Amino acid sequence: MNNQLEAAVVVAVLFGAGVYLMLSRRFLRILFGFLMISNAANLVIIGISGDPTGRSSGTVGPGGTANSVDPLPQALVLTAIVIGFAVAAYLSVLFYRLHADRKGTSLNTLNAEGPPGTAAAREKEAGL
Amino acid sequence: MNNLPGLFVLLPLLAGLLAMLSPRPTLLRRVFIGAVLAALTVLSGWAVIQVVTEGPIVLRLGGWLAPYGIMLVMDTLAAILVTLSFFTALGCVLFGYADTAVEDEHPLRLPLVMCLMTGINLSFLTGDLFNLFVAFEVMLLSSYAILTLEVGARDSRHALPYLMINLVASALFIGACGFTYSLLGTLNFAEMIVRTDLLAGDFRLTLLAALLAVIFSIKAGAFPLYYWLPGAYPIMPAPMTALFGGLLTKVGVYVLLRVFGTVFPAMPGMQTVFLWVGTITIFTGVLGAVSQYSVQRILSFHIVSQIGYMLLALGLPGPEAVAAVILFLAHNILVKSSLFLVGGTIARVNGTDTLSGTGNLWRTMPIFGIIFLVQALSLAGLPPFSGFWGKVAIATAGFNQGEWVAVGLAIGGSILTLMSMLKIWLGAFWKTDDAVPVKCDALANWTVAITALFVVAALWVGIGAESFSRFSRHAAAEVLDRPGYVATVKAANTIIYEGKQP
Numbered sequence: 001m002n003n004q005l006e007a008a009v010v011v012a013v014l015f016g017a018g019v020y021l022m023l024s025r026r027f028l029r030i031l032f033g034f035l036m037i038s039n040a041a042n043l044v045i046i047g048i049s050g051d052p053t054g055r056s057s058g059t060v061g062p063g064g065t066a067n068s069v070d071p072l073p074q075a076l077v078l079t080a081i082v083i084g085f086a087v088a089a090y091l092s093v094l095f096y097r098l099h100a101d102r103k104g105t106s107l108n109t110l111n112a113e114g115p116p117g118t119a120a121a122r123e124k125e126a127g128l
Numbered sequence: 129m130n131n132l133p134g135l136f137v138l139l140p141l142l143a144g145l146l147a148m149l150s151p152r153p154t155l156l157r158r159v160f161i162g163a164v165l166a167a168l169t170v171l172s173g174w175a176v177i178q179v180v181t182e183g184p185i186v187l188r189l190g191g192w193l194a195p196y197g198i199m200l201v202m203d204t205l206a207a208i209l210v211t212l213s214f215f216t217a218l219g220c221v222l223f224g225y226a227d228t229a230v231e232d233e234h235p236l237r238l239p240l241v242m243c244l245m246t247g248i249n250l251s252f253l254t255g256d257l258f259n260l261f262v263a264f265e266v267m268l269l270s271s272y273a274i275l276t277l278e279v280g281a282r283d284s285r286h287a288l289p290y291l292m293i294n295l296v297a298s299a300l301f302i303g304a305c306g307f308t309y310s311l312l313g314t315l316n317f318a319e320m321i322v323r324t325d326l327l328a329g330d331f332r333l334t335l336l337a338a339l340l341a342v343i344f345s346i347k348a349g350a351f352p353l354y355y356w357l358p359g360a361y362p363i364m365p366a367p368m369t370a371l372f373g374g375l376l377t378k379v380g381v382y383v384l385l386r387v388f389g390t391v392f393p394a395m396p397g398m399q400t401v402f403l404w405v406g407t408i409t410i411f412t413g414v415l416g417a418v419s420q421y422s423v424q425r426i427l428s429f430h431i432v433s434q435i436g437y438m439l440l441a442l443g444l445p446g447p448e449a450v451a452a453v454i455l456f457l458a459h460n461i462l463v464k465s466s467l468f469l470v471g472g473t474i475a476r477v478n479g480t481d482t483l484s485g486t487g488n489l490w491r492t493m494p495i496f497g498i499i500f501l502v503q504a505l506s507l508a509g510l511p512p513f514s515g516f517w518g519k520v521a522i523a524t525a526g527f528n529q530g531e532w533v534a535v536g537l538a539i540g541g542s543i544l545t546l547m548s549m550l551k552i553w554l555g556a557f558w559k560t561d562d563a564v565p566v567k568c569d570a571l572a573n574w575t576v577a578i579t580a581l582f583v584v585a586a587l588w589v590g591i592g593a594e595s596f597s598r599f600s601r602h603a604a605a606e607v608l609d610r611p612g613y614v615a616t617v618k619a620a621n622t623i624i625y626e627g628k629q630p
Contacts, residue, residue: 041302048310101281110285
């Protein structure tokens with residue numbers, strides 16, 4: 001568990017950049033922000049395998065498992081990556097849907113009252 | 129017998145996949161899904177009796193030994209919640225059958241509901257933190273899909289806050305799993321109990337607990353992390369809103385109960401936080417409800433407010449308070465779902481659920497009015513309905529601990545609850561306005577009859593409160609019995625499964 005400072009720094013930078021991007025108003029930036037956050041979380045899991053320097057991967061080879069990294073986090077991260085991928089796919093489709101519904105690619109078009117004839121304006125007319 | 133917990137996860141998944149084989153919604157598919165849910169409700173009810181009489185059931189998946197493999201642990205609380213979740217799903221699906229014609233139903237609705245049930249029940253049954261994460265993701269991905277499945281162009285934007293907050297919570301949850309593994313060296317609940325005891329009082333353990341509390345509070349919809357909820361839920365069709373409102377936030381409360389009741393040792397500081405977060409949640413939720421003018425939106429804010437009562441009780445130490453949470457949880461699942469279904473019927477009959485456009489319901493459908501009144505008074509907590517007993521249990525536990533201020537505020541919140549329920553009563557039922565259309569067809573009678581199922585169940589909880597509170601005390605004792613949980617899981621190692629042992 002020693003000498004993992006660089007992993008911690010990478011996670012912190014990725015997470016911080018991801019949160020920054022997610023707080024912006026453009027759909028594409030939000031999507032990239034989510035991808036960075038989800039990869040930062042995956043790196044946390046990989047990081048807990050321990051320092052890999054000079055150690056073999058977590059498989060049983062000649063010499064047994066004596067000098068290998070902990071294999072369990074690698075099994076966990078596989079699940080996490082697959083789930084993150086599925087969620088990213090859903091998020092892209094949702095953004096596409098919002099683009100189709102609102103004719104815009106940023107949060108401003110979701111909240112602002114649009115020009116006459118748009119969904120937002122009709123909603124205001126209906127008094128909802 | 130030992131495989132029983134696995135059935136509640138696998139059967140909904142299998143049924144959902146089978147339903148997807150028929151690309152168009154058909155009557156046969158409806159009957160099949162309805163029959164599966166009814167059978168699972170009965171089976172899980174039987175499982176409750178088994179668990180209460182013979183103790184918790186542990187299933188070691190794949191036959192791996194206790195602290196290493198993934199376990200499903202069904203104790204009394206998990207069994208009760210599995211039963212309630214299947215019952216709620218059955219009611220909501222049947223309501224959907226009456227509400228939508230076969231050819232108008234979205235082809236993916238039923239398969240996704242079954243996937244959602246898989247995730248919910250796996251969250252109730254799992255005995256492993258990472259598996260809990262997977263269960264949450266199964267549940268959340270299905271819920272994202274259901275949320276936007278039938279939404280119109282006007283409302284699709286409300287799905288985004290729901291998605292965003294849950295994405296961040298999921299990323300934090302993966303990180304928290306990693307931290308747990310590096311701190312404790314295990315993700316199994318039973319082994320975590322043993323190792324957190326060794327670390328009790330350690331600063332890192334408190335940090336980990338705080339991180340988990342934030343993650344599960346987002347799922348439960350606690351103050352100040354609830355803003356995504358009241359906007360997102362009303363955009364779905366009524367039966368789906370009822371399913372979400374009845375079950376999803378309750379999964380968050382269950383996990384808080386499991387993690388902070390069973391897995392982590394008692395943390396007084398954390399409990400004080402829960403107490404006051406709960407109190408503020410009650411108030412902000414109910415004030416939001418008072419300010420709304422549409423049935424489904426009022427009820428969505430009430431979800432938040434009711435979660436507050438459960439958090440408040442979670443903040444009180446001792447088995448009495450945990451029993452109160454369990455009783456309140458059971459009451460709330462039934463009452464909340466049925467009120468959303470009432471809202472769906474109002475929208476069906478009047479053509480809208482905005483209170484300015486509703487009315488005449490008491491004149492034309494008195495039985496429907498009684499159903500609403502019973503559930504609304506139960507939600508507000510008037511005797512002899514189920515909500516009264518839940519709130520009495522919470523208030524008693526609070527007064528015994530000397531938390532006068534929090535409990536006093538909670539009772540004040542109940543009065544505001546009653547007020548917003550009266551607003552629905554006056555706007556939709558009592559008001560007579562000849563301009564308001566009332567379209568009361570045979571299908572509307574069916575939707576009312578299905579809602580009545582929930583009323584009967586909730587009344588049963590209310591009138592049989594003595595036996596139900598004994599039941600919840602038994603479940604609470606089991607939740608708080610940490611050495612007992614470890615012993616139960618370890619005892620499963622002695623059961624030899626057929627076939628080759630790993």
